Amino acid sequence: MSKPKINKRKMKELKETADNKRQWNANFLKYTEFIVAHPNYKGLFYERGEDKKVKWVVTGKSEKGQERREWWDKQCKKHGIKIEAGAYAKIALKIHPTKKHTCQICGKELSVEYVYPNKRTITAIKKEFGVSVAPFTKDIFQIVNELVKSESDIEKVKRIFKIKSSEKLSRQNLNDYLQKYFVDSYAKGLLSPGAMSNSPDRFDGFHSDGACCRHESDKGRHKTNLQRYGQDRRVYENWADGDWKMADRLMSLFRKQGLSADHIGPISLGFCHRPKFHPLTKSENSAKNNRMSLTDVKVLLADEKTEQVVSWHSKFIWDKLKNKVTTDKEAAKLSDLLRKNLHYVLIVFSMIDEKGFGKFLEQFLNPEYSFFDYKFEGFDPKTGNYKSVQQIKKTGKNQQNNIKRYYRVSFDVLKEYKEKENRKNKIWKSQEVDTALEKLFALLKAKKNKEAKTQLENVFKKLADLAESNW
Numbered sequence: 001m002s003k004p005k006i007n008k009r010k011m012k013e014l015k016e017t018a019d020n021k022r023q024w025n026a027n028f029l030k031y032t033e034f035i036v037a038h039p040n041y042k043g044l045f046y047e048r049g050e051d052k053k054v055k056w057v058v059t060g061k062s063e064k065g066q067e068r069r070e071w072w073d074k075q076c077k078k079h080g081i082k083i084e085a086g087a088y089a090k091i092a093l094k095i096h097p098t099k100k101h102t103c104q105i106c107g108k109e110l111s112v113e114y115v116y117p118n119k120r121t122i123t124a125i126k127k128e129f130g131v132s133v134a135p136f137t138k139d140i141f142q143i144v145n146e147l148v149k150s151e152s153d154i155e156k157v158k159r160i161f162k163i164k165s166s167e168k169l170s171r172q173n174l175n176d177y178l179q180k181y182f183v184d185s186y187a188k189g190l191l192s193p194g195a196m197s198n199s200p201d202r203f204d205g206f207h208s209d210g211a212c213c214r215h216e217s218d219k220g221r222h223k224t225n226l227q228r229y230g231q232d233r234r235v236y237e238n239w240a241d242g243d244w245k246m247a248d249r250l251m252s253l254f255r256k257q258g259l260s261a262d263h264i265g266p267i268s269l270g271f272c273h274r275p276k277f278h279p280l281t282k283s284e285n286s287a288k289n290n291r292m293s294l295t296d297v298k299v300l301l302a303d304e305k306t307e308q309v310v311s312w313h314s315k316f317i318w319d320k321l322k323n324k325v326t327t328d329k330e331a332a333k334l335s336d337l338l339r340k341n342l343h344y345v346l347i348v349f350s351m352i353d354e355k356g357f358g359k360f361l362e363q364f365l366n367p368e369y370s371f372f373d374y375k376f377e378g379f380d381p382k383t384g385n386y387k388s389v390q391q392i393k394k395t396g397k398n399q400q401n402n403i404k405r406y407y408r409v410s411f412d413v414l415k416e417y418k419e420k421e422n423r424k425n426k427i428w429k430s431q432e433v434d435t436a437l438e439k440l441f442a443l444l445k446a447k448k449n450k451e452a453k454t455q456l457e458n459v460f461k462k463l464a465d466l467a468e469s470n471w
Contacts, residue, residue, distance in 0.1 A: 024053070027107030028208070032056055035204050040095045044071045046203055056203050068200035069415055083416060089197035092205025101195040103210035110194025110210045114183050115139035118192045120255065121160060128156035136194060136211045140183070141175050148174065161190060162258055162281075189255055235273045236409035238342060239349065241311040242272030245369040246389070250275040250376060257381040265300050266290040269338035270314025270345070274307070275374075279384045291335045297325045312364070316457070316464035317341045321471060337467045344428055344463050348437070348456075350417035357444045358411060360452065365410055370402040371395060433462050 032054045036046055045067045047055050058064040075091050076083050093099070093112055101112050110116075117125060117140055122133050129147050138146075148154060154169055161182060163169070169177055182191055192211060199205040207214065235244045254261040254277060262278040265271030268290045300309050301322060310318045317338060325331050352361055373394050378387030436459045443452040 024104055025107035028102050028104040031102035038097050040097050057201055065200055072199050088199035088205060092197050092199055101206050101210060103213055104208035105213040108210060108212050110136060111139060112193050112195050112206055114186050114191040114193050116192045116194060121190050124160040128160055140178060144174060233409060234267045236406055237413040238267050239364060239410060240267045240273045242274040243369050244273045245372055246374045247273045247275045249374045253376060253379050254279060259381055264296050265309055269335055270342045271310050272308055277384050279381055292331045294328045294331045297331050313345045313460055314342060316460045317467045320464050320468045341463055341467055346417050348459060350414040353414045355441060360444060360449055367403040367406050370399045428466060430466055436462055
């Protein structure tokens with residue numbers, strides 16, 4: 001299926017983030033004053049407007065936004081959280097004094113922990129208990145306390161959360177079990193927080209509007225989509241190629257079946273987000289992590305005869321090492337080298353962005369897929385295969401908001417890489433790579449973008465040479 005095209009001028013307009021000038025709820029005003037005065041946020045930049053209200057939002061790319069980001073980075077280091085994708089969400093939750101966020105729109109207070117059943121879990125609750133639960137009205141503990149009265153009710157909860165029937169749970173330890181294995185482990189396929197993370201833009205690190213009103217304030221986040229909110233985020237963060245919309249839609253079919261869609265070639269290793277997955281249980285996929293097996297490598301080698309399997313920036317290292325893998329141990333070694341290489345790629349991108357050439361990087365993103373949706377026919381959850389797929393063109397506000405988010409997340413992760421300690425120490429320790437980078441920056445400064453693209457490929461080729469030397 002060919003890559004869709006959209007008007008470049010239109011794309012530029014969509015990237016511009018509109019000012020949020022909505023009316024603030026009185027409860028939200030009280031919340032902002034409480035948070036900025038709390039010692040947990042001491043030293044975090046904010047200022048007040050002419051109306052004396054806290055200027056709650058700054059743009060992450062701005063100088064003030066960078067000042068905030070530095071503060072969040074220090075908090076991560078203070079609390080032993082590695083600065084990587086998802087780090088700000090973890091630290092924002094950890095330091096929040098009450099774990100309760102107030103919605104800017106309606107003033108409702110919701111937890112920032114993963115305690116609210118998502119659509120799939122709500123459906124399962126109704127199936128097991130015959131009770132309808134409105135989204136974001138009760139947390140899972142309130143629901144369990146109300147519904148679980150007997151041993152048979154505990155078995156129902158086990159089925160809802162796919163807990164092994166052999167697991168010994170009682171009414172006394174059920175909540176503790178759910179807290180440890182689902183709430184504290186961010187069970188995104190089953191539970192959701194009352195407000196999504198948004199550092200450093202929002203002062204407290206969370207979206208101003210809660211999940212109660214998110215579908216109204218952002219039409220790209222309809223209630224039916226809220227359970228997918230971070231689903232494709234890794235695609236943005238890792239600058240992955242592939243029809244991410246089509247792949248996301250296929251992933252949702254796995255989730256509806258209670259399965260985890262395993263990327264045969266993990267995005268975190270530089271592979272494409274493509275509509276082909278192996279069905280695994282959540283625990284199986286978690287155990288596998290981002291390591292490939294020899295079987296995975298063989299599948300990728302077969303697939304790339306007819307389609308693109310690896311993102312352009314990681315193709316150089318893949319092509320050098322893919323045919324050297326003959327055992328599972330070597331497949332794991334290749335996985336480690338690919339992950340390190342992608343780390344280098346994102347550092348290079350962050351250096352380009354920091355020097356003011358972010359516009360040059362936009363050509364490597366694929367926002368146009370937002371304007372299409374897909375319907376699969378004959379999906380088999382046992383194999384992950386399907387008989388056919390129908391492409392549907394979309395041009396609504398939802399698609400426009402998705403594009404804005406795509407650009408924002410993609411460039412925000414580069415800001416995170418800017419602060420990595422290893423980046424400052426030039427972790428590749430190669431004069432050849434450094435020299436190639438200097439030539440790249442000179443070409444960008446001279447506005448020779450075509451030549452710069454070729455030179456960027458040369459940088460990645462030299463990084464691939466380094467990886468081969470470590471094989």
